[in-house]
Amino acid sequence: MKVTLRDLAQAAGVSVTTASRALNDSDHAVSSEARARVLQMAAEMGYRPNVSARTLRMDRSFTVGIIADSISPPFTTDIFEGIENTLNAAGLSSFITTLHNDTSLQKDAIDALLSRGVDGLIIVDSWESSAIPYLQRLRKPYAFCQRLFGASVPNSVIADNAYGAEQAVAHLLNAGHRRIGFINGKETYYMARDRLQGYINAHRRARALLDPQLILPSTWDLDSGYEAARELLSQPHRPTAIFAANDMLAVGAIYAAQDLGMDVLNDLAIVGYDDQPLARIIRPNLTTVTYPTYDMGVEAARILLRQLDGKQEFMDEVALKGQLVIRDSCGTRRAPTVETDATNRDS
Numbered sequence: 001m002k003v004t005l006r007d008l009a010q011a012a013g014v015s016v017t018t019a020s021r022a023l024n025d026s027d028h029a030v031s032s033e034a035r036a037r038v039l040q041m042a043a044e045m046g047y048r049p050n051v052s053a054r055t056l057r058m059d060r061s062f063t064v065g066i067i068a069d070s071i072s073p074p075f076t077t078d079i080f081e082g083i084e085n086t087l088n089a090a091g092l093s094s095f096i097t098t099l100h101n102d103t104s105l106q107k108d109a110i111d112a113l114l115s116r117g118v119d120g121l122i123i124v125d126s127w128e129s130s131a132i133p134y135l136q137r138l139r140k141p142y143a144f145c146q147r148l149f150g151a152s153v154p155n156s157v158i159a160d161n162a163y164g165a166e167q168a169v170a171h172l173l174n175a176g177h178r179r180i181g182f183i184n185g186k187e188t189y190y191m192a193r194d195r196l197q198g199y200i201n202a203h204r205r206a207r208a209l210l211d212p213q214l215i216l217p218s219t220w221d222l223d224s225g226y227e228a229a230r231e232l233l234s235q236p237h238r239p240t241a242i243f244a245a246n247d248m249l250a251v252g253a254i255y256a257a258q259d260l261g262m263d264v265l266n267d268l269a270i271v272g273y274d275d276q277p278l279a280r281i282i283r284p285n286l287t288t289v290t291y292p293t294y295d296m297g298v299e300a301a302r303i304l305l306r307q308l309d310g311k312q313e314f315m316d317e318v319a320l321k322g323q324l325v326i327r328d329s330c331g332t333r334r335a336p337t338v339e340t341d342a343t344n345r346d347s
Contacts, residue, residue, distance in 0.1 A: 003047045012041040023091075064304060065113030066096045068124040069103065069148075074276055075293040079124055079145055082297020090305055092119075103128040110134065120304045129153065141307035145300035146293070149190070152317045155307070157300045160319040161191045164289035165198025165243070166205075167324045168271045171287075172241045173206045175330065177269060181232040181239035183249045185220040192217075195245045195273065214239055218249055225252025233260055233268075241269035241330075247276045250286055254329065269331040275322070284328035292320040 009019035014034050021030045022038035041047070064087055068076055080096065087094055095113060099105045106128050113121060120141035123131060127148045135142045144156040172180050182199045185192040196215070203210045216231060218224035225244055229252060232239055244250035250272030257268050264270055264284055272279060272288040279286035299318055307313060 003045045005047075008038065008041055008045060008047045011045060012038045014038060061117040061119055062092045063116070063118050064092055064094045064301075065110075065116070065118040065121045066094050066124060067099065067106065067109050067113070067121060067126070068096070069099050069126055070101050071098050073125055075146070075274075075291055076125055078293035079297040079300075082294040082299075083122055083124075083145070083301045084297075086298045086301035086305070090301075092305075106131055107134060114138070114140065119308055122300050122304055123147075124300075141304055141313075143300040143303040143307075145296055154314040154316065155303050156317045157296045157303065158317065158319050159191075159291055159296065160321045161194035162198040162201065163319075164273060164291075164322040164324070165195040165245075166202045167198075168273065168287075168289050169199050169202035169243050170206070171324055171326070171330065172243065172269055172271060173202060173208055175241075175269065177239075177241040178208055179211065179214060179237065179239040179241070181214045181216070181229075181242040183216055183218050183225055183228040183232070183242060183244045183253060185218060185245045185249070187217055192245060199243060218245075220246055220248065222248045222252040222255075225249030226256045227252075229253035229256035230260070233257060233262070239268075241271070244270065244272050247272040247274045247279050247286060247288055250288065250329070251278060251282055254282060254284075254286075264329055265331055270329045272329075275325055279325075279327070282329075287325065287327045287330035289324050290322040292322050295320050 005019055006016055009016045012019060014037070018030055018034055019038050022035040023042065066080065066083060071077070084094055095116060095118065097109050097113065099109060106126070110121060110131060121135065122143045122145055124145045125148060126144060129149045129151065131142070132153055142155055144153060147153065147156055147158060169180060182196070184196055187193065200210065213235065214232065216228040218228050225248060228249070229242060232242060233256065242253050244253055250270055253270050254264050257264050257270070262268050270286070272286050275288045275290040279288045299320065303315055306315070
C-alpha cells in the first residue's frame with residue numbers, strides 16, 4: 001500500500017503540515033530534530049511525494065531542462081552528473097537535449113523544453129550567447145555551465161583556466177626549469193587565451209625570461225601536440241620542460257620526445273591540463289591540472305535553484321579552480337613553492 005503524507009506524519013510524531021514543510025525544505029520554521037525525524041521515517045517507509053499534486057498546488061513542474069551542444073566532449077557527462085545529483089537532492093528532475101553541434105537549434109531546443117513546462121534551463125558547453133536576452137525577456141531562470149564563448153555573463157560557471165595554468169608552470173619553474181615550452185590550443189578559444197595568461201603570469205611572478213619562440217599554437221589534438229613538440233625540441237636552445245594546454249597535446253609531446261630518443265623522466269618534463277583518464281594510463285603517468293567538471297555542474301544547479309527559490313535573480317560568474325596533480329612526467333614530485341598570486345587567491 002502506498003505510504004501517504006498523513007502516514008509519514010503519524011509515524012514521525014508530527015503534524016501533516018510539519019511533515020510537508022520538512023520534506024519541501026520550507027522557509028517556515030521546522031526544528032532540526034523534527035526535520036531529521038521526518039526525513040529518516042520517509043527513507044525507512046519508502047515515502048514518495050505526489051509530484052502531480054505538488055505541481056498543481058505550487059504551479060511548478062519541478063523539472064529543469066538541460067541543453068548541451070553535444071554529449072561527446074569528455075567532461076560533459078561529469079557536468080550532467082553534478083547537475084542531476086544536485087537537482088535530485090532538491091526534489092527536481094531534468095530533461096536533457098543536445099544540439100548535435102548545431103548552435104542554430106538552440107532557440108528551438110529552448111522553446112521545446114519550455115513547452116514541457118520546465119521551471120528553468122541549464123545550458124552546457126555552449127558556443128552561443130544569444131539565448132541570454134531571449135531567456136531574460138521570458139523571465140525564465142537559467143544558468144550557463146562551461147560556456148565556450150568569451151564574454152563574461154551572469155548565472156554562469158566556468159573553470160579558472162589562468163589559475164590552473166599558473167600552478168602548472170610555477171611547479172616547473174620551482175623545479176629549476178627556465179626554458180618552458182608552451183603548446184597552446186586554438187587562439188579563438190577563450191580557455192586557450194586564459195591558459196596562456198597563466199603561463200605568462202607564472203613567469204612574471206618568478207621573474208623568469210619569456211621567450212615567444214617557446215609558445216606554439218595547435219589544434220588541441222594528439223597529432224598537433226606531437227608536431228609542436230618536435231618543433232620545440234628541434235630548436236638550437238631547446239626547452240627542458242613543456243606545458244601543454246590539454247592532456248591530448250601533452251601525450252603527443254611525450255610521444256615526440258620518445259621518438260627523438262629522450263627520457264621524459266630525466267631529459268624533459270611535461271605537464272598537461274584536464275586530468276583525463278588517459279593521464280593515469282600513459283607512461284610515464286602525466287602530471288596535469290584537474291578540470292572541476294562535476295563541481296561546475298553542482299554550482300550551476302545551485303545557481304538555478306537560488307533563482308527558483310526567489311532568492312537571487314542574477315549572480316556573478318563563478319570560476320572554479322582545478323588542482324595540480326603531480327605524477328611522473330614532470331620529473332619531480334616536490335610541491336611547488338614559487339610564490340604566485342594564484343597560490344594566494346581564495347579557493
